[in-house]
Amino acid sequence: MTATAEPEVGKARLRKEDARLITGQTKWTDNIQLTGMLHMAVLRSPVAHARIRHIDCSRATAMPGVALVLTGEDFAAEQGSLPCAWPITEDMKSPPAPALAVDQVNFAGEAVALVIADNAYRAADALAAIDVDYDELPVVLDMEEALKDQDLVHPDLGTNKCATWVFDSAEAGSGTDVEEAIASAEVVIERTFRQQRLIPSFMEPRSVVVDPSADMFTMWSATQIPHILRWMLSAVTGIAEHKIRVIAPDVGGGFGGKLQVTPEEVLCLLAARRMGRPVKWTESRTESMLSAHHGRDQIQKITLSARRDGTVTGLKVELLADMGAYLRLVTPGIPILGAFMFNAIYKFPAYRFECTNVFTNKTPTDAYRGAGRPEATFAIERMMDELAVELGMDPMKIREMNWIKHDEFPFTTVAGMTYDSGNYEAATARAMELFGYDDLREEQKRRRESGDPVQLGIGISTYTEMCGLAPSRVLGALRYAAGGWETASIRMLPTGKVEVITGTSPHGQGHETVWSQIVADRLGVPFEDVEVLHGDTASSHKGMDSYGSRSLTVGGTALVHAADKVLAKARKLAAHMMECDEADVEFAAGSFSVRGTSTARTLGDVVLAAHVAHDLPEGMEPGMDADATFDPDNFSFPHGTHLCATEVDTETGMVKIRSYVAVDDVGTVVNPLIVDGQVHGGLAQGIAQALYEEAIHDEMGTLTTATFADYLVPSAADLPAFMTARTATPATSNPLGVKGVGEAGTIASTPAVVNSVLDAVRHLGVRDIEMPLSPERVWTALQGGSADASTPAAGGLGSIDAQGGQS
């Protein structure tokens, strides 16, 4: 065994995962072929709200290759109700959520019948032969209308209001009363923003295979959460948990979209049980867009109070959040994750957050990259710009005078979070320098003065976020049904090679590489000698999986603790082998030595000695394995400063990102290649919300953006090259000093882009433009603005009432 020459942590290691991914050797769920495997296809409701009067399966059942056609009635006794693990309030309304609709459909795309056939083409053929009679009901689509309770999504609930969740700093004791702050303020700014509905759009469509043989249900699923899924499948179907094994093989992206217990997973399991044969289901892209959960979809009414000198004094947030038709795994909690982030990096003395969750006849919403925090960051960063405009101050200046200074950490916020570390000044200084802020402001001035048809705008986002989900006691206090710990095991093999088992479940993040780096450093073994096992409940028996930028901060810490346990035992055995006192044993670069002597044993020697167990200290168990579970004390708080320059063509409304600088502080960086990659991808998704993407339903509740031709996931040609850099203040909440990076780019970028576009056209009378800022919307806003430049084009309440702000 050789020692590693230089620290692995911080090294730009190329990824272990890539070898199979660049050669087509990857194991996606849809690649799996089992002997006797049948194929499931799902019939989906074309209407958003209806009673199912009758389903006639007779023609479909008679078609060639069709083994079985089933409706919700057939499964009613065994399918249970899909789980919601986050009842945010005691009185939250929660409708039954059958995997297959039984007597009523509540969104277009909901599953109403399924076909099991000998191949996927024949299963799809048979769908067309199923006749369903629907009695259509009035559709409920608009949240504000829904709250009038004239038409009800779920009549049995008696209301479309799911729950109202409140945080008030005066009640919590973390701050003062916001109504008093507003009443006594020198400046009050009130705006309403719309967080459009988005579709996560992971590239790998969801797929499930269930093998019911050998007295065990083995499920392969394109999921982010094999461990939670196993638990929930057992809870929903009543199949004993130890008789279910869930495997997440290679998974092609998730972004929160595969943080779900899906109807199709339950149906595939039940169908395989009924058939006694393996069953596979793989969705089409349109099925994915119709029925996999959506993200965002909030109306945000924000009131900010301040003094004339720019000091903020209060923040009041009133949200409406669209649940869609059902509560999926964490649907109601997503907007609540934002509750602790609206105050962001600023020292608000008073804060109130009130969120009303609303049912509509749309696809359920749930986690999508950032999950509640992008919405919060968007709102506050837009408001800081609005305040700057109102007071005629530079938008960076106003942020600077209100943010937490680097020497004020740890800092307990008005929302009750304790930010452990950060340096907003440093990140901002670096970003301003890379961006050329002053030069761009000069150019902006020139273009304004010359009436250039292409105007330049500068947008700022000085964000923070909470990562490392999550301290279990906090989740408990928030009424979440599970904990937030993570687990890791290390198995030292007799040849000195290392197996790492992690409870995280990567789907593109590179855990196999990064976990190897951490272990190589800690144990002094070569990077190549570490194998990382994950995503199979048979080998990785417990875990809380991957989402919420948690894997490294929580799972990586569990791994460090497991490595330390290995070393603690190995040190004891090394002392025994070298016949010295344990206190005299030193460990460095993979080798134990007796202090002040040349006597040494490599970790490999010690591991072998533990394995053969010929001569162990009294009471020591053979072998050199360790398990550790880490429950964090606190969240981690990455932050950064993002600056965006856009060119807005005032004649066409076309927006072009001229330059984008992202300086992020994610704490210690284990692998800079992977961190940069996470930031790039995050930026693309945040920019896409600002400029391109929107899930649109027509007045009947039909999703009109159910293909990639209609839902505009940006291509390479739609995005700029990004300039990324980092500052680092290590987290104090974990031994690695890491903060998490999975969501930072997405959280930060959306407001930077929108602020930038508005900055380009504000002098033309535009006050707001609703996302996505399509050329049509920008152009329309400019028409409204230039028609009467003295009147704010967007009216008094921001985007929702913006005559010029939406088409």
Added chain:
Amino acid sequence: MHISVNVDGVTYADEVEPRLLLVHYLRERLGKTGTVVGCDTGNCGACTVHLDGHSVKSCQMFAVQANGHEVTTIEGLARDGKLHPVQQAFRSNHALQCGFCTPGMIMQAIDLLADEPDPDDETVRKGLEGNLCRCTGYQNIVRAVQDAAHRMRPGAGPKMEQHSDDHVTATQPVGGE
């Protein structure tokens, strides 16, 4: 219908339904699961393969249309255990995360480089417009394609699939295998 197709150097003779998509023929019949399906509308490009050396979206073609033609998939690029320079460049530049779009992206990049041996940033971006990636923001993909162009000079073409000897290059940050 009876078809005869050469896929990655092996000739297959099969009876297929006329409606069978080429991508499903590759995946289900031949077990060439390196080529994947990402959408139904030809927008995402995940299923891109080469037909007689030029990129096509295999979910937009029937298997019968490949009758008598040569198909190259991601699985047919490496030769004698050596990666194609575009494959190598994708790894060296961290141009993939989940990797689902990667086979199609690599096949399209090879086609692009056949036409544009030394593409600038914008040419790469436009040349890959029909291939969607949700993970990388494209930044490292663009870099990888330009890096591959350097590795492949004087250029790759349908008739001249090139294979690089270098496993570690100057642009590779550290390590490698």
